[in-house]
Amino acid sequence: MKRLLLAGVALSVASAASAADMQARPYSKAPPAAVVAAYNWSGFYIGAMGGYGWGGSDSDASGGFGGGTIGYNWQFPGSQFVFGVEVDAAGASIKDSFTEDVGGILLTQESKINSFGSVTGRAGFALDAALIYAKGGYAWANHKASLSAPGTPxxxxxxxxxxxxxxxxxxxxxxxxxxxxxxxxxYTSLGGETYNLGGLLLDSPNIDFHTIKVGVNYHFR
Structure with a gap:
């Protein structure tokens, strides 16, 4: 009987020690899940844009324009930096005209940007859904110059x-x-060209103008 009692006590002590051992085990948290950016700017996109343009300090030209855009962005995983290439083109009516008396004859001279566009590189910093960027590169424009005498052919x-x-x-x-x-x-700066106005050859100065545009783009995913 004593042996049975001693065996029971030993079993109880062993069970209590085992339970204490289990409670003393440290709790380890699961590793945090990797944070994945909600937005990624990579890929092709196309869009429409329009706005207002005006001439540089030596020009009173102004007017509207509208056109389209196509481009491609690269954003590496885990990076907030976005790089891209963009091409755009627009029809325009950015023009200036003035009339002056030349030997008793009123002559009107008009200059007008009919269309313009660019091929640019783009670099930006993404804050999830927002992208702040700078861009620059090659630009072109089709420009028309005219000379007339009102009331005459x-x-x-x-x-x-x-x-x-x-x-x-x-x-x-x-x-x-x-x-x-x-x-x-x-801001756009274009070199001068030579215009033939009825046999009169005139060298134009550089064409400088500013534009503000708004637009929407569709991104292919």
Whole structure:
């Protein structure tokens, strides 16, 4: 009987020690899940844009424009930096005209940007759905110059292709995973060309102008 009692006591002590051992084991948390960015700007996109343009300090030209955009973005996983290439083109009516008396004859001279576009590189910093970016590169424009005398059949015009550079930046926001809206400012400087106005050859100065545009882009996922 004593042996049975001793065996029972020993079994109870062993069970209590085992239970205490189990309670003393440290609790280890599961490793945190990797954080994945909610938005990624990589891929092709197309869009429509429009806005307002005005001339540099030596020009009173102004007017509207509208056109399209196509581009591609690269954003590496885990990085907030976005790089891209963008091409855009627009029809425009950015023009200036003035009339002056030349030997008793009123002559009106008009200059007008009919279309313009650019091929640019783009670099930006993404804050999830928002992208702040700078861009710059090659720019071109089709420009028309005309000379006329109001009330007479005297009228001459010529169009030339100008090329140069453009630089600026903007803000783009993804309001859905595939659609974004943007606002952008650009400064464009184009070299001069020679115009033939009724046999009169005139060298134009550089064409400098500013633009503010808004647009929407569709991103292919």
């Amino acid at each position: 005297f009228s001459f015009s010529d169009s030339q292709f100008h090329s140069g550079y453009t630089i600026g930046g903007g803000l783009e926001y993804l309001f859905t995973p595939s659609w974004s809206a943007k606002a952008e400012y650009m």
